[in-house]
Amino acid sequence: MKLKELMDVLAAAAIAGDGDTEITGLSCDSRQVKAGDLFICLPGYEKDGHNYAAEALERGAVALLVNRQLDIPVTQVVVKDCRFALAALADAFYQQPSHGMTLIGVTGTNGKTTTTCLIHQIMNDHGVETGMIGTLRMSFGGVSYPVSRTTPGALELQRSLSEMAQSGVQLCVMEVSSHALEQGRVKGTDFRTAVFTNLTQDHLDYHASLEQYRAAKGLFFSRLGNAFSKDPKRRKYAVMNVDDPSSEVYAKLTSAEVITYGIDREADVRAVNISVSAQGTFFRAETFRGQVDVQLKMVGRFNVYNALAAIAAALLEGVPLESIAASLMKMQGVEGRVEPVTEGQPFAVIVDYAHTPDGLDNVLRTMKEIAQQRILTVFGCGGDRDRSKRPVMGRIAAQWSDQIIITSDNPRSENPAQILQDIEAGLKAEGIPQERYELIEDRRDAIKKAIEMASPGDVVLIAGKGHETYQLIRNQVLDFDDRIVAKEAIRGRQL
Numbered sequence: 001m002k003l004k005e006l007m008d009v010l011a012a013a014a015i016a017g018d019g020d021t022e023i024t025g026l027s028c029d030s031r032q033v034k035a036g037d038l039f040i041c042l043p044g045y046e047k048d049g050h051n052y053a054a055e056a057l058e059r060g061a062v063a064l065l066v067n068r069q070l071d072i073p074v075t076q077v078v079v080k081d082c083r084f085a086l087a088a089l090a091d092a093f094y095q096q097p098s099h100g101m102t103l104i105g106v107t108g109t110n111g112k113t114t115t116t117c118l119i120h121q122i123m124n125d126h127g128v129e130t131g132m133i134g135t136l137r138m139s140f141g142g143v144s145y146p147v148s149r150t151t152p153g154a155l156e157l158q159r160s161l162s163e164m165a166q167s168g169v170q171l172c173v174m175e176v177s178s179h180a181l182e183q184g185r186v187k188g189t190d191f192r193t194a195v196f197t198n199l200t201q202d203h204l205d206y207h208a209s210l211e212q213y214r215a216a217k218g219l220f221f222s223r224l225g226n227a228f229s230k231d232p233k234r235r236k237y238a239v240m241n242v243d244d245p246s247s248e249v250y251a252k253l254t255s256a257e258v259i260t261y262g263i264d265r266e267a268d269v270r271a272v273n274i275s276v277s278a279q280g281t282f283f284r285a286e287t288f289r290g291q292v293d294v295q296l297k298m299v300g301r302f303n304v305y306n307a308l309a310a311i312a313a314a315l316l317e318g319v320p321l322e323s324i325a326a327s328l329m330k331m332q333g334v335e336g337r338v339e340p341v342t343e344g345q346p347f348a349v350i351v352d353y354a355h356t357p358d359g360l361d362n363v364l365r366t367m368k369e370i371a372q373q374r375i376l377t378v379f380g381c382g383g384d385r386d387r388s389k390r391p392v393m394g395r396i397a398a399q400w401s402d403q404i405i406i407t408s409d410n411p412r413s414e415n416p417a418q419i420l421q422d423i424e425a426g427l428k429a430e431g432i433p434q435e436r437y438e439l440i441e442d443r444r445d446a447i448k449k450a451i452e453m454a455s456p457g458d459v460v461l462i463a464g465k466g467h468e469t470y471q472l473i474r475n476q477v478l479d480f481d482d483r484i485v486a487k488e489a490i491r492g493r494q495l
């Protein structure tokens with residue numbers, strides 16, 4: 001494609017040089033440039049892509065997209081906003097893949113992965129060729145691909161959607177993080193349905209305040225587009241958790257039709273008669289398409305919310321309520337989310353991905369419902385992430401647990417001992433006595449200790465890392481899987 005044809009989508013872009021330059025690819029990372037690429041220079045949070053222009057040209061880039069003209073003899077396109085240009089060009093280069101399929105996005109602090117997996121299962125069972133993008137993986141056509149982030153960058157996203165479209169995917173369900181919204185990773189992507197799970201504290205390292213975090217997620221709903229179309233395929237839906245106060249704010253921002261779900265308040269899709277046990281969770285769903293009883297294998301009242309969101313999104317795709325219920329009932333659960341570790345021991349060991357105050361509160365309330373005896377909690381907090389959530393999570397752990405072992409999550413570049421102390425501050429502030437908690441920096445030792453302490457009927461909750469198979473300590477990526485470590489500890493104890 002000629003550069004000037006590609007630039008058709010940007011009204012105010014100025015080409016300095018040869019507009020007939022042939023562009024065969026796009027890249028915004030000099031380390032991945034291929035011959036014939038247009039290199040898009042992004043001013044980032046850590047680096048400035050303009051500083052890598054020369055390297056990109058050495059690797060074969062034939063033109064640059066910049067926000068200030070560089071003193072390099074090569075064709076350059078000057079724009080005001082390189083991130084906007086990236087999203088628009090990626091969409092155009094890959095021929096608007098989101099327009100040719102149905103796209104459902106899920107945003108919120110907690111429950112995105114779970115809800116996404118539920119929708120994926122329901123749609124596939126219904127015979128719709130469905131792709132998925134999220135924290136766990138990207139998958140389509142029966143193949144899974146590893147991912148490095150919850151929501152890919154604009155370029156990777158449009159490329160992936162284009163591959164999906166070519167392989168016959170009809171619907172894609174994906175997680176949309178607040179970082180992605182803020183950075184325009186999904187800008188211009190044509191979503192049919194935007195699902196909101198909940199908004200509670202997280203990522204206050206990245207967003208300046210909870211208000212700004214709320215606003216970032218609001219972008220998903222304000223950008224959703226117009227609900228009013230004679231063509232049912234072009235209508236837009238915002239599926240909102242009516243029990244979360246942010247829904248009211250988002251409902252005002254969107255021109256999509258709002259479909260509500262919830263437990264405590266009147267809703268289009270509402271759960272009644274909820275009962276939670278160690279074996280699963282029962283509820284009756286009352287919906288705008290009738291009622292149905294659902295027995296989930298997944299444990300926890302919060303999973304009722306995830307299931308309701310999935311029911312609403314699937315009903316909007318025309319899936320019959322009975323089929324939705326059948327799919328939900330056969331779901332074994334999502335890896336690393338309230339996942340039991342069983343090695344024949346007389347106490348429960350649960351691995352869960354709770355890494356926010358609200359996530360931890362929810363999973364611990366669930367543990368309270370299923371524990372016959374004590375709750376022993378092992379958890380930590382990630383480094384280079386929201387520091388203000390650490391003491392709050394300490395307090396929440398103490399509220400519900402009999403015994404706590406504070407340990408490392410992914411310390412990243414931070415001093416692990418300091419993170420443990422930040423969590424401990426929350427316990428000290430509550431006057432929690434020393435006998436109820438200890439600090440064990442090494443996560444393996446911490447898990448081992450909790451399992452050695454457990455008695456019949458107890459629950460050991462290992463929170464924060466869920467499905468992760470690594471631990472990030474300083475600049476090292478170490479093999480680490482809570483489920484494997486827990487199994488080893490149980491076997492060690494039985495010997």
Ligand SMILES: CC(=O)N[C@H]1[C@@H](OP(=O)(O)OP(=O)(O)OC[C@H]2O[C@@H](n3ccc(=O)[nH]c3=O)[C@H](O)[C@@H]2O)O[C@H](CO)[C@@H](O)[C@@H]1O[C@H](C)C(=O)N[C@@H](C)C(=O)N[C@H](CCC(=O)O)C(=O)O
Pocket residue numbers: 028029030031041042043044045046047048049050052148149150151152153177178179180
């Ligand atoms: C804060 C943040 O989200 N940063 C992301 C962002 O970085 P950035 O745009 O600031 O990039 P940068 O590193 O400053 O570099 C600027 C530009 O120079 C380029 N560059 C850089 C170095 C080089 O040698 N050559 C080169 O061309 C880069 O490719 C980039 O285009 O774009 C990069 C690539 O496009 C991402 O890798 C990076 O994610 C970082 C690693 C990250 O940790 N992000 C997390 C916080 C994140 O996004 N998390 C959410 C989930 C949150 C949730 O739980 O809800 C997610 O969606 O995964």
Ligand SMILES: Nc1ncnc2c1ncn2[C@@H]1O[C@H](COP(=O)(O)OP(=O)(O)OP(=O)(O)O)[C@@H](O)[C@H]1O
Pocket residue numbers: 108109110111112113114115135150175197198302303305306336337338352353354355358359360362363466
């Ligand atoms: N609807 C919910 N409300 C509150 N907590 C939840 C909910 N669903 C899941 N959780 C808790 O949050 C944890 C993470 O769930 P999940 O992976 O589905 O969320 P996520 O939003 O995808 O997280 P991430 O932002 O890391 O991608 C779970 O392990 C559970 O402890």
Ligand SMILES: N[C@H](CCC[C@H](N)C(=O)O)C(=O)O
Pocket residue numbers: 150355381382383385409410464465468
């Ligand atoms: N998507 C979340 C995941 C956190 C998982 C936790 N194990 C950690 O490393 O902090 C984040 O990047 O903040």
Ligand SMILES: [Mg+2]
Pocket residue numbers: 112113134135136150175
């Ligand atoms: Mg996720």
